[in-house]
Amino acid sequence: MTAASAVSSATTASPATRSASDPGYDAAVAAFNTAHRPCPALVVEARSPDDVVAAVRRARGEGLPIAVQATGHGLASDLAGSLLVSLRDLDAVRIDPERRVAVVGGGATWAQVIAAATPHGLAPICGSSSGVGVAGFLLGGGHGPLSREYGVGSDHLLRARLVSGAGELVDTDDDPDLLAALRGGKSGFGIVVELEVALHPITRLYGGGVFLPGEAAPTVLPAWRDWVTTLPEHASSSVALLRLPADPALPPPLQGRFVVHLRFTTTASADDGEALFAPMRDLGRGERSDGGDSVEPIADLVTEMPFAAIDAVHADPTEPMPTWDGSALLGELPDTAIDALLAVAGPGVETPLIMAELRAFGGAITRAPELDSVAGRQAPFGLYALAPMVPPLAGVTPVVVQGVTDAVAPWTVGALPNFLGAAHGGVLPALWDDATATRLAATRRTYGW
Incomplete structure (x- = not known):
């Protein structure tokens, strides 16, 4: 493979292998x-594919379970007793502008890909946070802000190289x-x-977020649901109920407030984007459904932006934090489902939730390529709940998050592997249809451990 050396030769230093006392x-x-x-x-800080090969073979020889980590966003257990292969330093990125391809190390983040691709006028189909x-x-x-137009990220995975459970380098x-398994099958196939x-x-892009008072949620959520069904595929949106901390790093109007965060992106022109978003902006000039005052925005940050600023749309946290999360795919979002969500996460509810988020899917997400294992493509909406896992709340937080997903159970049609949350403990439930699950199991037997 002509591109392989770009990653594997990033450094020739021996990997550091550390135990807890080191x-x-x-x-x-x-x-x-x-x-x-x-x-x-043990943790092995791999710097090349050969380091990963050696680590896997050592784990097999010593009878240690194998774990892998790059950023640790999806950490679901303490990994006790395992040999952890850290890919953080295996993060080289090379752009082939003629082929419009990024060759990416297994530990790289989207921020690194965006930084390398931007000078060439190119961009990846990434998620809402480039730190992932x-x-x-x-x-x-x-699933990300451009997926309704371009499909999910794995639709754009062209090739992968991994170390199998037998300690062998394998190419898709x-x-x-x-390749089909890696496009959505999540885990168990080796170390990429x-x-x-x-x-x-x-x-x-034309996009960003509007912050509205949390008390307006009963008006905003149904209006958002009706509006997103009218959007063309080049436009995407999500809406989140946020309980923000009294953090001086936040703008003063947002500190310590319960807000509705309405997000929007489109690759259309700024004029077309403004016209598409106008119905939700106009919501702030209308009357509340409960007879209250109009929904005046706290801040409106929707504007023209370079693609490299895509993180500003969702404004996800960038610093490590202790969290517990859960999710569900929704087959529909009737008023009764919105009411059920508001009953556990809306105005007046005393809860430690940081966020309860609804994302609109559809569009190109529903069209699968020939080689594919993505679950839940046809679901029009997704729900994600997040709460802090700090000592005073550790006993109640999992129950609260479960309460959010339980509230929408009548409309739930599955979940997405990347949004399963800590509750699954690293074990994937039955997310795929029988034929896909059988194929994935066979591939895991061939390449996994």
Whole structure:
């Protein structure tokens, strides 16, 4: 493979292998979700595919379970007793502008890909936060702000190179079933050390977020539901109920407030984007359905922006924090479902929830490529709930998050692997149809451990 050397030759230094008593262990195992403190028996800081091969073979020889981590966004347990392969340093990125392809190390983040692709006028189909790892996002399908127009992230995975459970380097060019499994099958197929990802000639967006008073949620959510069904595929939106901390880093009007965060993106012109978003902006000039005052925005940040500023749309947290999360795919979103959500996460509810978010799907997400394992493509909406897992709340937080997903159970049609949350403990439930599940199981038997 002509591109492989770009990743594997990033450094020739030997990998650091650390146990809990070694300096640097805590930094090596640190994860973005700090609800768990990883405590593997050993951590190997891989710097090349060969380092990963050696780590897997050592784990097999010593009978240690194998774990893998790049950013640690999806950490679901403490990894006790395992050999953890850290891919954080296997993060080289090379852009082939003629082919419109990024060659990406298994530990790279979307921020690194965006930074490398932007000078070429190119962009990836990434998620709402560029701090997430490329590999984990793509293996779980990968829904993002441009997915209604371009499909999920894994639709743009062209090739991958991985280390199998037997400690062998494997390339998807040699097995289309393996590529199909990596496009949404999530985990259990080995350790991905390199990916080739298609890029697109996208340089700017019209988008951002509007913050509205949380008390307006009973008006905003039904209006948003009706509005998103009218949007063309080049436009996407989500809406979140946010309970913001009294953090001085936040703008003063948002500190310590319960707000509705309405997000919007389109690749159309600023004029067309403004026209599409106008019905939701006009909501602030109308009357509340409960007879109250008009819904005046706290802040309106929807505007023309470079693609490289895409993180500003959702404004997801960028610093590690302890969280517990859960999700559901929804087959429909009637008024009764909105009422059920508001009853557990809306105005007047005393809850430790940080966020209860609805995302509108559809469009190109529903059209699967020939090689594909993405679950839940046909679901029009997704729900995601997030709460802090800090000591005073640790006993109640999982119950609260479960309460949000339970509230929408009558309309639930599955879940997305990347949004399953901590409650699944790293074990994937039955998300796929029988034929896909059978195929994925066979691929795991061939390449996994």
